[in-house]
Amino acid sequence: MESIPSPPNRLGLLGWLGGGRRGIEAYVFLCQRVSGVVLLLYLSIHVFLTGARLFGPEAWDRLCKMTHLFGYHYFEYLVFAAFAFHAFNGIRLVIIEFGFGLGRPERPVYPYRGSTHKQRPLMIAMMVLTAVLIAAGGFELVRFPH
């Protein structure tokens, strides 16, 4: 007997926030997606701003001054932070997705410690590198204020 079709009951974006009630890898996954969207948005803004050069040096200067009014360089710093995270976490994902750093399959013995535990040192190393790069960028921002 065919059952009456029901809505697919998908969690949607809520699934990103609470599907399995969040291991640390899931938060990193979420940050990877958000930082990717931020970089994409920045790319479009960047293309728009640099495109002002087509209308001459005055238009370019005017736009540059305008961006300084709104603390654009602070926004750029956030973009830099997103880039640092996205790049280092991306390297981790490439390594993992090629099957490295996960440990070998093993007999499941309770309490289970899966591949997410095995790859955690790699993730921590990448997050430390991210933090160092973001801190270095922040230092430059303080040292050379606009």
Add this chain to the structure above:
Amino acid sequence: MKDRETVTFRVQRYEPGRDAKPVWADFPVAVQAGMTVLDGLLQIRQQLDATLAWRFSCRMGLCGSCGMMINGKPGLACNTQVHDVARKTLRLAPLANFPVVRDLVADLRTMFAAHAELKPFLVRDDKAGIEPGAAEFLQSPEELLKFLQFSYCIKCGACMAACPTMALGAGFLGPMPLTAAHRYNADSRDQGFALRKPALAGPRGAHHCHYAGECTRVCPKGVDPARAVQLARRDLLLDLLRLKRRRPAPAPVAEPPAGEHKAPIEAPPFTARAD
């Protein structure tokens, strides 16, 4: 801790075709130490509402029937103790990312269709080699370990409900079917990689995984689907680079010497009891 205390089971009720949308119903359940969520549901059905629908069978974490969202996290009702997850209120809903048949019963057909698509069985060039009872295959303990972990899957669907990629749309086969595919690809007796490759490497296949690790986190059997999917990806990459070694299937164990050959034992035909 008191011997018995009341925990409110807040259960999602929904019958497609009759109800416009899911509603929550509260049931006070007297809970004692060691009581599982499944015990609580049985108590509801026996004492409070016989119309509540859910699925269960073995009551011991073996069959995978009673998968559901327990306080928003996928798990098995039979091996989750109430006091481990709730003191006052426990929310129960059908497994996410699946259509609902009724109340807590999810329709898992999409998962099993994806499972079938990935040919979850031994494929060999010599078909005689897999005739039941014809022969045994040689396999070392190391070869066994390559797929043993993934063979513990009970198809409960918890990983599918936890997967953030599944949450967004139907464009992903899901952790369970992909794990099953890798379980057979990693089996030294199997030669079916080429047969599974189109689905495994396709747009709904292993490359759609983002390694959030939630499937591994919720798996009640420690199967580690996230690892299986990444290893499947490695196989696909090696195959793309033509570095994957084609595995000759191990020869069946030699036939016993003449005169000692025994026919495979067959189960007697089923006959109904006369009484």
